Amino acid sequence: MDKLQIPAGVITGENVFKLFEYAKNNGFAIPAVNCTSSSTINAALEAARDVKAPIIIQLSQGGSAFYAGKGLSNDGQRASIIGAISAAHHIRTIAKDYGIPVVLHSDHCAEKLLPWFDGMLEADEEYFKKHGEPLFSSHMLDLSELPKDKNIAICKKYLERMSKINLYLEMEIGITGGEEDGVDNTDVHNSSLYTQPNDIWDVYRELKAIDKKFTIAAAFGNVHGVYKPGNVRLTPSLLKEHQVYVRTESEKLGDKVGEKPVFFVFHGGSGSVKTEIKEAVSYGVIKMNVDTDTQWAYWEGLKNYHESKKDYLQSQVGNPEGEDKPNKKYYDPRVFIREAEKSMAKRVKEACHDLGNVDRL
């Protein structure tokens, strides 16, 4: 890997920092693809391999439980914990062979799901004892529904623990809100839907005092699908204001930081205009979550396959070529699931192109 001096496979600690710095300095972002199965994980890895770029694989709490099997009880977040660990080991086992760096991340964890977070963290600490690095690269805490002080205090507590084993923390500030929260926000900087510069500075200052290994998901009009399009305006230029604010405040304290001190994460970007994505990336977004669009792509692959092979998929024997013709080669899961994977991989590659995450290795 001549352009980026980090190894293939799951990366942690300093290598993640190096990758994020590299992305920020070169004006690109890495898609974080939500995966729920070995099949979707493999599709994401294949796509990144094909475009010669790094990738972030992330597991949600629900996705982790699904990975463990929906037949298991998720009492006490047990299925989500072991599902995430199982996926992590799957990724660690195969990632190197795809020849690309992989950031292994867990997605949104709200306050009520903290037992899931704690369970993964224990697995990280155990893995660290044996291998000198955590099992995952990074975890996300979403306490954006809490008051700012409480959000930051809990993040600090966790970052202190995570720092000891070189884990990255992603946090969120500024809420996406419930439906009753300001629907008419087209022209105003509503403090709940648009994170303010001093909020970012408070987070940055407090967390940086512990460790540099954190990223911030700020609200700049992005939504998790709560609002209809057009109700909230995406304002990526806010991120630029945040960078300037944090730089200025840091310099006042004698801390010489770069032009873009903050690593930003873009949530709720599905359906965004490509020029807005580009703009956000130019202001220091190094990770963008991709879920809804790749879910559709996976389904569409299966849907198109079924439509094109319909007459071969109605019974085990008998198709338009003859009453006694076997259909095994059409209903073999390796055939139809592969079609879903191919379609998803294509969509992941598109996300890579949108974010400039191509030919980076």
Ligand SMILES: [Zn+2]
């Ligand atoms: Zn979010």
